[in-house]
Amino acid sequence: MFQKIEGIVIRTTDYGETNKIITIFSRELGKIGVVARGAKKPKSRLAAISQPFTHGYFLIQIGSGLGTVQQGEILSTMRDLREDLIVTAYASFVIELTDKATEDKQPNAFLFELLYQTLHYLDEGVDPEILALIYQTKMLPVLGFYPQWDACSICGRDEQLTAFSVREGGFLCQLHAKQDPYCIPVNEAVGKLLRLFYHFDLARLGKVSVKEETKKQIQTILYAYYDEYCGIYLKSRRFLSQLDKFHT
Numbered sequence: 001m002f003q004k005i006e007g008i009v010i011r012t013t014d015y016g017e018t019n020k021i022i023t024i025f026s027r028e029l030g031k032i033g034v035v036a037r038g039a040k041k042p043k044s045r046l047a048a049i050s051q052p053f054t055h056g057y058f059l060i061q062i063g064s065g066l067g068t069v070q071q072g073e074i075l076s077t078m079r080d081l082r083e084d085l086i087v088t089a090y091a092s093f094v095i096e097l098t099d100k101a102t103e104d105k106q107p108n109a110f111l112f113e114l115l116y117q118t119l120h121y122l123d124e125g126v127d128p129e130i131l132a133l134i135y136q137t138k139m140l141p142v143l144g145f146y147p148q149w150d151a152c153s154i155c156g157r158d159e160q161l162t163a164f165s166v167r168e169g170g171f172l173c174q175l176h177a178k179q180d181p182y183c184i185p186v187n188e189a190v191g192k193l194l195r196l197f198y199h200f201d202l203a204r205l206g207k208v209s210v211k212e213e214t215k216k217q218i219q220t221i222l223y224a225y226y227d228e229y230c231g232i233y234l235k236s237r238r239f240l241s242q243l244d245k246f247h248t
Contacts, residue, residue: 090128093236
């Protein structure tokens with residue numbers, strides 16, 4: 001059976017001397033692995049469409065095992081993602097998180113749009129660190145986790161939220177922050193931004209300017225939460241940490 005899908009290449013693996021297995025996150029089918037025969041040959045008609053980050057239409061033949069790419073039409077190469085090491089690193093983080101957080105053939109139109117918009121903004125030069133933070137925040141419900149961003153996790157008050165508790169799964173007010181000795185102190189800007197990242201439509205993203213200290217606090221919270229509950233190990237995250245140490 002043949003099917004045309006719109007998708008983004010999120011992983012490639014060499015398969016024999018001339019072929020590739022490419023993993024596509026598609027609008028219609030979710031994540032799917034397909035063989036691109038001859039894609040490693042420079043003159044192959046599938047060489048360009050099988051590059052990571054490529055957004056396009058794919059005509060695939062679906063069988064009982066791995067499908068096969070028959071044709072491809074590039075909508076965007078996301079070329080600028082490859083021309084800056086830091087931007088490439090954050091884009092790799094986004095697609096690896098997508099890959100590790102999803103099962104095969106589970107359609108999710110929301111996640112496809114989120115992935116496309118994030119990569120598109122990265123390609124347009126929007127702050128990659130902010131985009132990665134937004135993506136991680138919005139991925140939590142996809143993984144089945146719903147931290148309490150809007151009120152104290154213990155008493156439900158929505159005022160004086162001064163800490164984040166991994167143990168309690170959300171923010172704590174000034175009164176209850178004392179109950180968790182391992183809670184992460186936060187300032188008001190961190191709380192507002194995490195709530196914004198979680199609830200707003202990424203398509204409406206405008207100009208973004210966030211202090212480095214605030215970004216680091218948000219990253220600390222998200223990494224701690226992912227480590228405790230999600231159990232996802234990302235090579236790209238380790239690389240980003242090494243880059244961060246190099247630039248500080």
